[in-house]
Amino acid sequence: MEFIAFTYVGNFMEREVIDEVVFTVFDEANRFFRENDISLRFLYIGKLKLEPGYLISLNTPEGKMRVYPLEALVDVLHARLLHEIEERPDIRMDKIFALTTFPLVSRNPYFDFYERFLGIHETRLGLRIMVLSMKPFEPPELGELLKAASGSETPDEEIKRRVRGGLSLFKDRVLKGVLHEVGHGFGLEHCSNDCVMNSPSTMEEWDSRMLGYCDSCFINLKRAVEWSEFNLGHGEPK
Ligand SMILES: [Zn+2]
Ligand SMILES: [Zn+2]
Incomplete structure (x- = not known):
């Protein structure tokens, strides 16, 4: 079994969103790997804290935002x-995955990824760092709905229903994004089938995608995970 360290970075998110989106995505991704017999699991290593000193200001369509480069x-x-x-010498792990609640921006130039749902990959000394911003996947009305639901002592059923619907849509979008980035993490390229590896040009397109890999991406992923496990284990039999 190979593990990917899993964390999230988010100073600006409601508790409900963390529970319903971040942890549900974590659980469902692991269930996906298990049910599809892929010997890969996310390992939750806790929330990641960044020092406020790193914060920069960014202009977004929603106004000025404080974000981390x-x-x-x-x-x-x-x-x-x-x-x-170092802490866990007994398990096989050379990748880390972080979900962020803020848009991803870069320092030089201040490249603005704000409107794009795009993960970032970086390899350092053989270790793979993957980052995906949840921000672009958030249904625009969700924030208002959550406010309305928490603002009143007894939110009406209609609002509760819409909050649940919004969180569930948000979760599905992010989960597809996570599977997409994991695919890249194991060398998969974009494909043109009904598949999470087919990167969309609109959010509607993304919503219409099957939550999973097409046959060809699935086989490639499975092979790549087996190969990676073999390499990480320095050739020991499983
Ligand atoms: Zn991609
Ligand atoms: Zn595919």
């Missing part, structure tokens, strides 16, 4: 992964 995040994730590997 990607370079700082990758540094922290790399250090964290090294630490986790």
